[in-house]
Structure formats: structure tokens, C-alpha cells
Amino acid sequence: MVHINVLDPGASPLDYYGYELRRKREAAGLTQKQLGQIVNYTGSLVGQVETARKLPTQEFSERCDAALGTDGLLSRLVGLVLRSQLPVWFQQVAELEVRAAEICSFESGMVHGLLQTRAYARAVLGALDKKQLDDRTEVRLARQRILEVGDEPPQLWLILGEAALYQDMGAGTSQIMHEQLDHLLGYEDSPQVNIQVLPFAVGPHAGMTGPYSVYRFPSDPPIVYTEGYGQGHATANPDTVKDCSLRYDHLQAAALSITDSARLIRRVMEERYGGHPVA
Numbered sequence: 001m002v003h004i005n006v007l008d009p010g011a012s013p014l015d016y017y018g019y020e021l022r023r024k025r026e027a028a029g030l031t032q033k034q035l036g037q038i039v040n041y042t043g044s045l046v047g048q049v050e051t052a053r054k055l056p057t058q059e060f061s062e063r064c065d066a067a068l069g070t071d072g073l074l075s076r077l078v079g080l081v082l083r084s085q086l087p088v089w090f091q092q093v094a095e096l097e098v099r100a101a102e103i104c105s106f107e108s109g110m111v112h113g114l115l116q117t118r119a120y121a122r123a124v125l126g127a128l129d130k131k132q133l134d135d136r137t138e139v140r141l142a143r144q145r146i147l148e149v150g151d152e153p154p155q156l157w158l159i160l161g162e163a164a165l166y167q168d169m170g171a172g173t174s175q176i177m178h179e180q181l182d183h184l185l186g187y188e189d190s191p192q193v194n195i196q197v198l199p200f201a202v203g204p205h206a207g208m209t210g211p212y213s214v215y216r217f218p219s220d221p222p223i224v225y226t227e228g229y230g231q232g233h234a235t236a237n238p239d240t241v242k243d244c245s246l247r248y249d250h251l252q253a254a255a256l257s258i259t260d261s262a263r264l265i266r267r268v269m270e271e272r273y274g275g276h277p278v279a
Contacts, residue, residue: 007052013084014052017077022050024068039063055085055135058142082142085135092234093225096215097146100154104248105213108161108198111180114144115158115193120180123169147193156193159207159251160184160261162200165268174273181269188262196255197264206250214244 009019025035025046032050033043041060048054061074083094097103097114105112111120122137147153169176187193198205216222224244225234235241256264 007050012052013077013081014055017056017074017081018050018052020077021046021056021064021074024064024070024073025050028068030068035064035067038067055138056081057138058145079142079145082139085139090232093213093227093232094143096223096225096234097143097154099217099220100215101152101218102155102157102216103213104157104216104245105211106159106161106198106207106248106251107164107211108207109211110164110167111160111184112158113140114147114156115184115187115195116140116144117176117180117183119172119176120169123176127170153192157252158193158195159198159248159255160195161198161207162264165197165265166272178269178273181265181273184265185262185269188258194258195261195265196252196258197261198251198255199264202254205254206247212244214241214248 007015007019007022009016025032028035030038031043032046036043036046039046039060040063045054045060049056049060056074056078058075058078061078064070065072065074083091083098086094103114110124113121116124118137118141121140122133125136125140126133147156165177165181167177184195187195198207210226212224212226214222214224221236221238222241222245223234223236224240225232227233255261
């Protein structure tokens with residue numbers, strides 16, 4: 001007799017996803033191996049996802065939806081699943097990103113998570129801890145879908161400290177950074193994603209106390225989010241929001257224009273990391 005793990009679909013988003021995948025697969029009359037062959041994954045991986053032992057990816061979900069005729073069910077669920085795998089203290093900001101109409105963020109030393117490439121995200125996340133690095137990277141990249149889906153994705157304003165353009169990312173730095181900077185350049189003409197570089201030459205500036213983000217919503221008060229080691233803090237305190245908004249205005253005024261920022265990013269990419277933008 002084959003013993004099948006019985007999942008409680010209410011235990012977690014991952015359990016619910018596995019439950020629905022198994023239910024839809026069995027309704028289609030397919031074994032795990034047969035579904036795996038159709039979607040170009042192993043039957044073993046299908047089984048691990050069904051039993052909540054492996055995180056599904058967006059690609060896996062889209063392929064299974066197509067194979068099982070689920071009308072996008074798994075593709076809709078996977079975002080919730082991946083967000084649930086974020087550290088508890090960070091799940092709040094992921095929800096803010098989903099709800100926001102506008103995100104204004106200042107990052108002094110690294111590229112914002114919403115704009116990181118896979119290799120860059122992997123290098124950042126693996127700096128001290130390489131456990132479950134593939135899954136953690138997938139979870140981070142899943143956040144970026146808010147910029148691609150939905151009727152009204154958020155408007156993203158990013159002020160990036162020039163230091164982030166030069167940060168060594170360990171083995172393969174040139175390739176990782178060339179790809180990352182080229183990715184940023186891909187937003188040069190985007191009306192939705194706006195990137196400005198705060199140059200070294202500015203000297204002391206309004207963001208010296210550290211990175212932060214301001215989230216604005218269609219009908220709720222704005223929220224300021226700051227982050228430390230292993231913890232985050234969100235507040236709607238009007239005085240804090242007013243102060244951080246004013247600081248952001250000053251940072252935008254001190255930063256290079258969007259056009260000049262792209263010019264600097266391109267120059268650093270070509271001179272420091274070699275080559276030309278990837279077509």
C-alpha cells in the first residue's frame with residue numbers, strides 16, 4: 001500500500017498550494033511522474049511540492065497551470081506562498097509593497113531588492129548564510145512581480161548611493177555587476193520605475209542616517225519603513241512621515257537626474273566591469 005502524506009490545507013500557504021496541486025493533478029488523471037514529464041520537471045520534485053517539502057517557483061506554477069488547465073490558480077497562489085517564506089519581521093514590508101501605489105526608497109550601499117538580478121540577490125543573501133540559498137533567492141525575486149502584474153503596479157522611485165555601483169560581490173563580481181547595472185539601465189525609459197544616483201560629490205546629505213522607504217497608498221496614510229539587522233520598523237506617525245518625506249525631497253534634489261544617472265551607471269558598467277549593454 002502506498003502511504004500518501006495528508007496535508008492540512010489550512011496549515012500554511014505552502015500546504016494549501018501542495019494540496020491544490022495534488023487535487024488538480026489527480027483530477028486530470030496524472031501521476032506525479034507523468035505531470036513532471038509534461039512540465040519538464042522530475043516527478044520527485046512534483047511530489048516534494050505536493051507534500052510541502054519544496055517551494056514552487058513561478059515558472060513551475062505557470063507550467064502546471066497550463067498542463068492541468070487550472071486557469072492560473074497556482075500562478076496566483078505562488079506569490080502568497082513565497083511571501084509567507086520571508087522572515088517574519090520582513091513579511092510586513094512585502095505586504096506594504098503589494099498594497100502601495102507609490103514606493104519612494106533610498107538605498108546607500110546596495111541595489112533595492114525589487115530591482116536585484118538573480119545573481120546579485122544570491123550574492124547578497126549568501127554573504128554569511130548559504131543554507132537554502134536557492135529557495136531564499138527565489139523568494140526575494142518573487143517580490144519583483146508587483147512591478148509586472150496587476151492593473152496598477154506601484155510607481156517606484158529609487159535613489160541609489162553611488163557606492164552601490166562599485167560594491168564588490170565576491171567571485172564573479174564583474175559578471176554579476178555588469179548584469180545588475182545593465183538591468184538597471186533597462187528601466188531608463190520606464191515611466192513606472194525611476195532610478196537616480198546620489199553621487200559621492202554631494203558630500204553630507206539628508207540620508208546619512210541610513211536607508212529607508214516611504215510607502216503611499218490610494219486611501220490609507222503613508223508609512224515609513226526602516227530596517228536593521230534582523231528586524232524592521234514601520235510607522236505611520238505623521239511627524240516621522242513628514243520628516244522622511246522632506247529628507248527624500250532633499251535627496252532627490254541632490255541626486256543626479258534620471259538621464260544623468262543612467263549615463264553614470266552605463267559608464268561604470270563599461271569602464272569597471274567591461275563590455276557593453278546586453279541586447
